[in-house]
Amino acid sequence: MIASKITTRYAKSLLDLAIETNQLKECYNDLLSVEALCSKSNDFSLMLKSPIINTSKKLSILKSLFENKLSKTTYLFVELITKKKRESLLHSISKNFIELYKSHHKIITASVTTTIPLDKDLKEKVVSFVKTKMDKDVELKEEINHDILGGAIIKVGDFQIDDSVRKQLKELKNSYNKNLFIKDF
Numbered sequence: 001m002i003a004s005k006i007t008t009r010y011a012k013s014l015l016d017l018a019i020e021t022n023q024l025k026e027c028y029n030d031l032l033s034v035e036a037l038c039s040k041s042n043d044f045s046l047m048l049k050s051p052i053i054n055t056s057k058k059l060s061i062l063k064s065l066f067e068n069k070l071s072k073t074t075y076l077f078v079e080l081i082t083k084k085k086r087e088s089l090l091h092s093i094s095k096n097f098i099e100l101y102k103s104h105h106k107i108i109t110a111s112v113t114t115t116i117p118l119d120k121d122l123k124e125k126v127v128s129f130v131k132t133k134m135d136k137d138v139e140l141k142e143e144i145n146h147d148i149l150g151g152a153i154i155k156v157g158d159f160q161i162d163d164s165v166r167k168q169l170k171e172l173k174n175s176y177n178k179n180l181f182i183k184d185f
Contacts, residue, residue, distance in 0.1 A: 011096035
């Protein structure tokens with residue numbers, strides 16, 4: 001809980017600074033790449049969390065990785081976090097910043113799970129459906145899952161529409177498993 005509050009505060013501070021300096025889009029793109037690196041590279045995440053590696057070594061590693069790739073504001077922010085010994089929270093701060101950015105721009109993430117990739121026309125239909133229901137811009141994430149057998153599952157936050165063949169078969173099975181001789185009151 002405490003780490004969550006800290007990461008949200010750091011992310012909010014960076015968001016406010018980026019808005020103030022008109023570098024919001026650059027910081028967003030930078031933290032997308034930082035978050036992707038933290039997600040993909042277990043070694044990088046372990047290095048950030050390691051108490052054995054001293055701060056100056058971490059700073060030199062971060063400098064070699066990010067100095068020429070990130071905007072100056074984002075790089076200085078990462079450097080500041082490291083100097084404050086909060087580098088282990090960089091991944092969570094990046095995630096929180098991305099969520100705050102999306103909230104600021106009224107963007108909602110919708111995930112669509114299907115057995116085959118969606119074509120362009122179907123993507124547009126899903127985006128327009130979610131946009132009309134939620135009244136926000138939509139960022140669509142596609143997932144392929146062969147276990148659903150067919151159909152689609154659309155998730156937007158806590159809201160889910162499950163129109164998969166797997167669910168329909170499960171409902172059919174449950175209806176056949178009911179004992180018709182017992183009255184339901």
